[in-house]
Amino acid sequence: MFVKIKSLSHRKGSVLIFSLIVLAFMLVSALSIATVSVTEKRASLSTEKSSRSFQVADSGVEIMLQKIYKGGFETSSLSALGTCDNGEISDTLNSGTYTISFYDSGNTKLTDCDDAAWRSKVAKIRSAGVSGNTTRAVEVGVMPMP
Numbered sequence: 001m002f003v004k005i006k007s008l009s010h011r012k013g014s015v016l017i018f019s020l021i022v023l024a025f026m027l028v029s030a031l032s033i034a035t036v037s038v039t040e041k042r043a044s045l046s047t048e049k050s051s052r053s054f055q056v057a058d059s060g061v062e063i064m065l066q067k068i069y070k071g072g073f074e075t076s077s078l079s080a081l082g083t084c085d086n087g088e089i090s091d092t093l094n095s096g097t098y099t100i101s102f103y104d105s106g107n108t109k110l111t112d113c114d115d116a117a118w119r120s121k122v123a124k125i126r127s128a129g130v131s132g133n134t135t136r137a138v139e140v141g142v143m144p145m146p
Contacts, residue, residue, distance in 0.1 A: 046134075052095050053136040057129030060091070060098025061138050064125055068142065077114045078102065084113035096131035120144070 067081050082089040082100075087110045090099045102110040105123040112118070123144070128137045 049132050049134040050136060052131040053129045053134045054138070055129065056093055056096035056098050056131055057127045057136050057138040059093055060100055060127035060129060061125065061140050063091070063098075064089070064100050064127065065140070065142075068119070077116050078110070078118050079113045087111035087113060096129055098130070099128045101126045101128075 064081065078084045078087065078089065082091055088099050088101050090097060102118065102122045103124045103126065104110060104121045107124075110118055110121060115121075122142050124139055124141045126137055126139045128135055
């Protein structure tokens with residue numbers, strides 16, 4: 001009779017150990033899934049910030065090109081395009097801030113905000129868009145004045 005009870009207690013111990021192994025496996029699986037989810041969420045947020053910054057920079061370029069080509073600023077200084085500081089024009093949009101820099105054909109930054117001949121010198125503009133702590137830049141060539 002003692003033999004059967006001893007055998008039964010070994011079976012209960014085996015079931016307990018098997019249950020613990022299954023629970024440990026489930027816990028490791030759940031933690032792995034949670035880690036992957038958190039990593040993917042962070043990557044998604046980073047991509048969203050990067051995209052928003054790029055859109056702000058692109059909007060800055062579009063706004064400035066419209067002012068350059070359709071605004072009649074050919075004989076005005078850079079200051080006529082917006083608030084100018086050291087040759088850079090900055091403005092704020094809903095989702096961030098852009099800063100426009102002007103460069104000549106030798107890739108030298110134009111820094112004189114009061115230069116009335118800037119339009120004949122500029123060969124490209126660079127727009128840096130900032131949203132949160134993420135910055136993206138867009139550079140475009142500017143067609144020379146006829």
